[in-house]
Amino acid sequence: MPAADRVRALRAQLRAEGLQACLIPSADPHLSEYLPEHWQARVWASGFTGSAGSLLVTDEFAGLWTDSRYWTQAEAQLRGSGIALMRAGQAEVPEPLDWALAHLPRGARVAADGRVLDLGTARRWRTGLEAAGLELELARDPVGAVWTDRPALPAAPVYEHLPPHACRSRADNLAAVRAGMRDHAAQWLLLSTLDDIAWLLNLRGADVPYNPVFLAHVLVGLDEARLYVATGKIGEGLAHVLHGDGVALRGYDEIACDLAALPEGAPLMVDPARVTAGTLAHAPRARLIEAANPSQMLKALKTSAEAANIRRAMEQDGAALCEFFAGFEAALAAGKRITELDVDERITAARARRRDFVSPSFATIAGFNANGAMPHYQATPQSHAALEGDGLLLIDSGGQYLGGTTDITRVVPVGRPSRAQLADFTAVLRAHIALALARFPDGTPSPALDTVARMPLWREGLDYGHGTGHGVGYFLNVHEGPQSIAVRARPRPEQAMRVGMVTSNEPGLYREGQWGIRIENLVLAVEGERTAFGHFLCFETLTLCPIDTRCVLPGALSAEELGWLNDYHALVRARLLPWVEGPARDWLLARTERL
Numbered sequence: 001m002p003a004a005d006r007v008r009a010l011r012a013q014l015r016a017e018g019l020q021a022c023l024i025p026s027a028d029p030h031l032s033e034y035l036p037e038h039w040q041a042r043v044w045a046s047g048f049t050g051s052a053g054s055l056l057v058t059d060e061f062a063g064l065w066t067d068s069r070y071w072t073q074a075e076a077q078l079r080g081s082g083i084a085l086m087r088a089g090q091a092e093v094p095e096p097l098d099w100a101l102a103h104l105p106r107g108a109r110v111a112a113d114g115r116v117l118d119l120g121t122a123r124r125w126r127t128g129l130e131a132a133g134l135e136l137e138l139a140r141d142p143v144g145a146v147w148t149d150r151p152a153l154p155a156a157p158v159y160e161h162l163p164p165h166a167c168r169s170r171a172d173n174l175a176a177v178r179a180g181m182r183d184h185a186a187q188w189l190l191l192s193t194l195d196d197i198a199w200l201l202n203l204r205g206a207d208v209p210y211n212p213v214f215l216a217h218v219l220v221g222l223d224e225a226r227l228y229v230a231t232g233k234i235g236e237g238l239a240h241v242l243h244g245d246g247v248a249l250r251g252y253d254e255i256a257c258d259l260a261a262l263p264e265g266a267p268l269m270v271d272p273a274r275v276t277a278g279t280l281a282h283a284p285r286a287r288l289i290e291a292a293n294p295s296q297m298l299k300a301l302k303t304s305a306e307a308a309n310i311r312r313a314m315e316q317d318g319a320a321l322c323e324f325f326a327g328f329e330a331a332l333a334a335g336k337r338i339t340e341l342d343v344d345e346r347i348t349a350a351r352a353r354r355r356d357f358v359s360p361s362f363a364t365i366a367g368f369n370a371n372g373a374m375p376h377y378q379a380t381p382q383s384h385a386a387l388e389g390d391g392l393l394l395i396d397s398g399g400q401y402l403g404g405t406t407d408i409t410r411v412v413p414v415g416r417p418s419r420a421q422l423a424d425f426t427a428v429l430r431a432h433i434a435l436a437l438a439r440f441p442d443g444t445p446s447p448a449l450d451t452v453a454r455m456p457l458w459r460e461g462l463d464y465g466h467g468t469g470h471g472v473g474y475f476l477n478v479h480e481g482p483q484s485i486a487v488r489a490r491p492r493p494e495q496a497m498r499v500g501m502v503t504s505n506e507p508g509l510y511r512e513g514q515w516g517i518r519i520e521n522l523v524l525a526v527e528g529e530r531t532a533f534g535h536f537l538c539f540e541t542l543t544l545c546p547i548d549t550r551c552v553l554p555g556a557l558s559a560e561e562l563g564w565l566n567d568y569h570a571l572v573r574a575r576l577l578p579w580v581e582g583p584a585r586d587w588l589l590a591r592t593e594r595l
Helices: 003-016 041-047 066-079 098-101 118-133 142-146 170-183 194-201 236-244 252-260 295-300 305-335 340-352 371-375 419-436 446-458 561-580 581-590
Strands: 021-024 052-058 062-066 082-086 108-110 136-138 190-191 215-221 225-228 247-250 268-271 289-290 357-360 365-368 389-397 399-401 407-415 440-441 469-471 480-485 502-505 508-511 513-517 521-531 536-540
Touching: 003 021, 003 041, 003 052, 003 142, 003 215, 021 247, 041 052, 041 136, 041 225, 052 098, 052 170, 052 371, 062 098, 066 082, 066 236, 082 225, 098 118, 098 252, 108 118, 136 268, 170 194, 170 295, 190 194, 190 419, 194 215, 194 295, 215 252, 215 419, 225 252, 236 247, 247 252, 295 480, 305 340, 305 407, 305 581, 340 389, 365 371, 371 389, 371 508, 371 513, 389 419, 389 513, 407 513, 419 446, 419 502, 419 508, 419 513, 419 521, 419 536, 419 561, 446 469, 446 480, 508 521, 508 581, 561 581
Parallel strands: 021 108, 062 082, 108 136, 190 268, 225 247, 268 289
Antiparallel strands: 021 052, 052 062, 190 215, 215 225, 357 399, 365 389, 389 407, 440 536, 469 480, 469 502, 502 521, 508 513, 521 536
């Protein structure tokens, strides 16, 4: 069914239910980044497949709000649907709530599936609508009423993350989280975010694409813990192990009954950014204590043992990339036809041959020339490019290993890149090096570090629309908090940069319709020097893969920048040589030559 027909069916359902509008966010009951097919309501209704966006449908209007990463993609995918692209972030484009307040009549009823609407958004909409004489209804799911072939919930089994890759015990994790609860005088903690649950209980799954997590809720008490998960997903042996650690199993839907059974005034700790209004609606008698989940910071601060495992995972990942790039360049030199889809297939196959590999950590982005200018471009069988002619190929990829999660972006030449492309590549490399060399006081708000990377670009009148760095999990979500190196982020206390945080370093530059450049490594915050002025931190670069020096404009790097690049390549060569042989070894040696 075309998107236009789905919107028509949804409008008919709205009229049948006496509703004037429907808000459809990109979310599930766990506020996941990557959604099981069952919860991809916005994709189903609009046809837009980007990972971020909200759809608002009324009887006469349908609009899809998404940010600059997806404008080109959304414009193409919404064509013919009758859905307007609302370019979120542009000054003249109102937020969905502001649009609703300006266009809906007094008394209008707006539906949103409360099961997938985060608490903060639900409160903001309810307050705004009620002040204008409108109503928000969270117990309605108009999309579900017309989505007749909706996929079932995933049923992949849950498994245990074990030593030596699991470096903290389940008991230790529970004790640390309970200490955080006591700091807030909470008797209960509700966890709905899947990476928090997987980390807390040393469990992993495959219910969500790319992230090794499973659908569940957890209710942690000071003396007990309850795991709410679908029957059959946890085997008898693992259930016995969990029971021994004080974790009781409940059915996935039993969370509603147990929340409703909490005593009047029971102090329930929730993270308002990580729980949905629909889930919390089942706990009307509890006294909410709103604070960041303790597990957010605990899992962000990698232990020395976890850091050591991540370094080993990086060696496996780097060796896979050497194998991939050696074969890729040989195929290009031989005149073989290669497409963006081939890049994805080849790079995933190379990783799959490495020790402890589990899966890709996100969908590979392989964008040639103009396609590389879309930061979240995704090649499909229906729409992709062949690597023909001259230009730049951007490859953003990553892997999930038992001992860590990887995320790397490299840009490589195809044919003979132009001088303008080399100049842009060099500018982005200088931005990357600036952050890699940063020294900063312990506890510096992570958003403040964004300007360090942008300064070399700003000096040339250049910029990019996305953040510079996101936190990365430990065999968990490739995007995690609390830290975020993003100039537009609102700094919060928990976003302070601390020793043990793994973060991406990925400045970029995008010329729409021409080419895109992004250079990404993962970095670990480590101890720096202690001086009379304080305790300083610096970054250890974890990712091990050459940066293609054929794209560097000769003479454009300072002595310090050139020194960093040569030192990095010496490190990459020393760490990866034991893991490669044949053409991959030859490629590594050639691409790590000193400049």
